[in-house]
Amino acid sequence: MSFQRMPGLVSIVTTVYNKVPYLTDCLTSLLNQTYSNWELIIIDDASTDGSYEFVMNWLNNNEPLLREGKGICTLRLPRNIGYAGAVTAGMYLAKGEFIAIQDADDLSHPERLAKQVRYMKNNPQIDLLGTNYEVFEDGQPERRMPVFWLKYGEQIGKVYAKGGHCICHGTALLRGKVFDEIGGHTRRIEGAEDYEFIAKVIKPGAKNVENMREVLYYYRKHQLQRSRNYFGKSQHSEHDYET
Template sequence: MSFQRVPGLVSIVVTVYNKLPYLADCLTSLLNQTYTNWELILVDDASTDGSYDYVMNWLNGNEPLLREGKGIYTLRLPRNIGYAGTITAGMFLAKGEFIAIQDADDLSHPERVAKQVRYLDQHPQIDLLGTNYEVFEDGQPDRKLPVYWLKYGDQIGKVYAEGGHCICHGTAMFRGKVFDQIGGHTRRIEGAEDYEFIVKAIKPGAKNVDNLREVLYYYRKHQKQRSRKYFGKSQQAHDYDA
């Protein structure tokens, strides 16, 4: 018997590894989504800073939400397996017609999920949809800066055909069937798992992916973020030039 996804349900997958200082902002931004048909799947990759305990306390403090029937699920991995394995574990638990990615140190606009679902409903040929986003330095949420590396429409295919990248992984929402068909993130390319996943999702001609031009996501820059480990300041300057 084949797996049947829940129509209209958005499974929001959040991976956590030592992100304690940022979890309150992240979770609150999801709690404030205007789209109400969602489930939250939070996978902790054996954090050592108390992140998992914080999440459990946060959930206990939001019992009214749980009583309203929200699906909020947590999984604590027994050992650290890295980003690719962690996010793929979360996607295996996702029941929704749509799967949305949310990084634990970032924030989503209250209308993010609603507008992405609306666009995907209106454009059945699109399988994966990113959004525009803004960047802010940790501790300076009111000083958000635009980015200029994203592309839209037919331009996306040209960029990926040349080995480039123009969809912000943290903003992505995709149809659950994409995961069912291609699987999750590779563990063979540490540091480029997000790029590889999007490339796998793109069909010939790249007519099945797009970005919304509206800013619906906020990327936090801080010293401990994962991208600095692999790409350093040069990548930061390329991606977030403002």
């Protein structure tokens, strides 16, 4: 018997590792989504700063989630297994027709899910959809800067074919059936799991992935983010922007 996904449901997967300062902003941005048919899956990767307890308190204090009958799934991993393992665990728990990625230190526009789902329903050939986004320095959310590395249409496949990257992983919405077919993120390439996963989704001809040009996500730059461990203080090239 094959796994039956719930039509229209968006399973939002958020992994958390020592992100207490950013969790209220992140979770509030999800609570404020205009698209109502979603579940939230939070995977705590053995945080040591009280992130898991913070999440549980936040959920308990936000009664609208309970009144609306949202599906809330929290999993505290017994040991730290890294981003690839944590996000894949979250995807295994997802019941939705769609799976959305949300990084714990970033924010989503209130209409992010609504607009991505509408696009996916109008374009059944698309398996994974990213969006445009803006970057802000921690503590300066009003000073958001555009990015210029994303690609659109047929250009996306050409970039990935050459080993490049042009979809922001945190903005991704994918069809659950894609995860069922190809599995999750590799643990072989620490620091580039997001690139490898998107490259794995892309089919020959590369017409099954796309970016929306509309800004629907806000990426926070801060000293503790995971990518700085791999790409230095200048930040991963995918987040280059102009002032």
